Amino acid sequence: MYQLTKALAIFAGTAVSAPLAASAGDAPDPYSYGWHDNRLASGVGISTMLGGGVTGFTDKTMRDSVTSRVAGLWDLHVTLGSHTPLALDVSYLGTAANINALIGTQSGTLIGTTAEAALRYNILPHYAWNPYAFAGIGWQRYDVTGGTFKLSDTGINSSDNSMVFPMGAGVTYRDKTGIVVDVHGTFRANTNQGLVLERAGSSNYAPMHTWEASGAIGYEF
């Protein structure tokens, strides 16, 4: 009951500064695969992280559609079970890239939004350093913005919704105060793409698979 109360208090933001390791109980073997961690208020590890990084398309047509091979991204993700062998990652990502327009005065931007959930396998769930692998499913939307660009005659649609299958690996470091640092890489397989034609006059759209390298910092309890 005490742990539940504390978890709720942290959720409500009233006890964020409470020491993570204040809970009573023995620490689990750092190399074990136990499903409970007494050091954490939640007992399983719940983390919230905010991060940023870079992303890019794997397909040449898509890469040529934007001015830079890499675009910036930001992401917010929550992990339920960061100290259990299996965890659930829920993420929200945003990306932005300038479109390689016909003239410099055109300002087209490709805005990407992704919401996804992934099942994550924690290799060392009770150790400070935890390598992990994950795979999941999500929804992705791209919007083309820019008033002048939209007036162009193009083979680029104004928006596209598709399903994505993210997969990748990463490593987190957790210190005793609850601070979590994470780096990970993701390949995001995209299905039913429909944004940019493969070439002029084609009826096929270019694949929209992406890669991502990002880092994040957050807090767990």
Add this chain to the structure above:
Amino acid sequence: MFVFAAACGSPPPGNSLTFDPCDRMVVTAPNATDDQLASIDDAIAMWQAKGVAGLVRGEVPAVTIKFHEATESIYGFYDDTTATLYVNRRLVDPSQRSITLAHELGHALGLVHVSPDTRISVMNPGNLRVPPNESDAAALARLWGTCPGAP
């Protein structure tokens, strides 16, 4: 010469540089290759066949055509603030290039995009196949009025 200088009707609203199809409308492409010039002539012929008799290629232009490089999925753009028509240099298929030029000249004549669900038109977004047709000529007539001497 252009902008609101309607000879046979009212110009479209707004401040864009558009041209009355009943007037003489000279286009030029200073740095175009022979192939690109041939596509320009094709596009002009397409509109002339639909009654835009004043559209010609010449040295003192109302509209300047420039061929620039962009990603392959971008075809053309009419900048209505400078009366400059841009076409992607990477568009090398003569037919697609001619249709793109005809489409952008349609913008210079005041036409806007029309969805293929509404009607098949040279002004369909992303169009690379449809030349100006009777419905486009009718759209010009609705926009500017009928030219003197037209049937």
